[in-house]
Amino acid sequence: MVKQAGQSMKILFVHQNFPGQYRELFRWFVEQGEHDVVFLTQRQDVPKIKGARIITYKPHHKPPKGTYALTQYWEECVGAGFGAATAAQALDKAGFKPDIVMGHVGWGELTFMKEVWPDVPIIGFFEYYFLARGGSVGFDPEFPASEHAPFIMHARNAVNFANIQTVDLGHSPTQWQRDTFPESFRDKIYVCHDGIRTDKLVPNTTASVPLGRLGRAVTREDEIFTYMARNMEPTRGFHVFMRALPHILEARPNARALIIGGNEVSYGKASDRKGGYRAEMEREVGDRVDWDRVHFLGRVPYEAYQQIIQVSRCHIYLTVPFVLSWSLLESMSMGATIVASDVAPVREAITHGKTGLLVDFFQPxxxxxxVADVLERPGTYAHLGPAARRHVVKTYDFQTVALPVHLKQINTLLPSAKRVALP
Known part of the structure; x- marks a missing residue:
């Protein structure tokens, strides 16, 4: 499958939040230095990247507040789709016609791409089918679904139904995520994770994390446990973590919690209390927590995040049945001992007692x-981190596992002269 001499490929990535799930694949194509790589995004603050063009587009339409709930999401998606298609038309007029398009279907950005380039193959990222049952909605009785949830969820799937016809091939990162889609979708969707750079995400026994309030850096010698989510919210079990927090700190008087995440909402309904879910849960656990040993670090740079996981004696990953976070697999790659919620998407990555520990989401x-037992007896659980890393290297590594699969699937849609050499 080696390209003929002088041949290169034109590839267009489409994702509203650059680089999204294409972080590694986009970087790989750029680093080859022989392909014409363009990335179409809504993100405004993207730095210039040598070897690629990052083009910002604006949605053509956004529905006003108060729009009919059953059509609001579709309006947002077709507005984004038409905005992306308009940007694609401008690219076409400037002489750029891709050999292949790869993009996320969830925000509608691919919906009209075939109207611009009818003969250009498209691979769509199918991340999640909106479920009224069996997914995030209604899983936690503390946050019950409305009586209209089944209708709203089904209406939101209009963009999935439109795009399964638009794309030539679909892609889902995990088996569980693919299986959220109807059976009629599945033959068109291949399963392969985006890929984790296990060669860079490694254990580091000399890592340290400076804590200003403590006046020194903490290391592997300290009794550190960690929690991370993009935002501190119920979908990622923040309320469960906070209810467990006083018990952990009481059982382990020298332990410290390092918490990574923003105070917004990525998924589901926002808190109606001032200060968001963090303030809400701080009020609930109140004086039962020794706050001097709790460190809310906010969102941190990627290198700092790695060091935090590398010093952690026990990393907590919680989620309802929903898309699997990169952070779980990255933490496994760094050899963390992980305690996670026992839900289907997590069970796909972690085997209890072998590569991590699973607990009931509803029992803080x-x-x-x-967690306290891991902190007290790290030697008993010392096999979990290395086993977790071996599993991620074998199953989710970008260079040796994910990249060959993605290139093979791309090649099935290209003429022989344009096919990419498999590494």
């Missing part, structure tokens, strides 16, 4: 007991 006291 059991979570606390398990």
């Amino acid at each position: 006291e059991k979570l606390a007991q398990q």
Whole structure:
């Protein structure tokens, strides 16, 4: 499958939040130095990247507040789709016609691409089918779904139904995510993770994290446990973590919690309390927590995040049944001992007692007991981190596992002269 001499490929990536799930694949194509790589995004603050063109587009339409709930998401998606298609038309007029398009279907950005380039193959990223049952909605009885949720969820899937016809091939990162889609979709969707750079995400026994309030850096010698989510919210089990927190700190008087994440909402309904879910849960656990040993670090640079996981004696990953976070696999790659919620998407990555520990999402006291035991007896659980890393290297590594699969799938849609040499 080696290209003929002088041949290169034109590839267009489309994702509203550059680089999204294409972080590694986009970087790989750029680093080859022989392809014409363009990335279409809504993101405004993207730095210039040598070897690629990053083009910002604006949605053509956004529905006003108060729009009919059953059509609001579709309006947003077709507005984004038409904005992306308009940018694609401008590219076409400037002489750029891609050999292949790769993009996320979830925000509608691919919806009209075939109207611009009818003969250009498209691979769509199918991340999640909106479920009224069996997914994030209605899973936690503390946050019950409305009586209209089944209708709203089904209406939101209009963009998935439109785009399964638009794309030539679909892609989902995990088996569980693919299986959220109807059976009629599945034969068109291949399963392969975006890929984790396990060669860079490694254990580091000399890592340290400076804590200003403490006046020194913490290391592997300290009793550190960690929690991370893009935002501190119920979908990622923040309320469960906070209810476990006083029990962990009481059981382990020298332990410190390092918490990474913003105070917004990525998924689901925002808190109606001032200060968001963080303030809400701080008020709930109140004086039962030794706040001097709790460090909210906010969103941190990627290198700092790695060091935080590398010093962690126990990393907590919580989620309802929803898309799997990169952070789980990255933490496994760095050899973390992980305690995670026992839900289907997590079970796809972690085997209890072999590559991590699973606990009932709804039992914060059991979570606390398990974390406290890991902190007290790290030697007993010392096999989990290395086993987790071996599993991620074997199953989710970008260079040796994901990249060959993605290139093979891309090549199935290209003429022989344009096919990419497999590494």
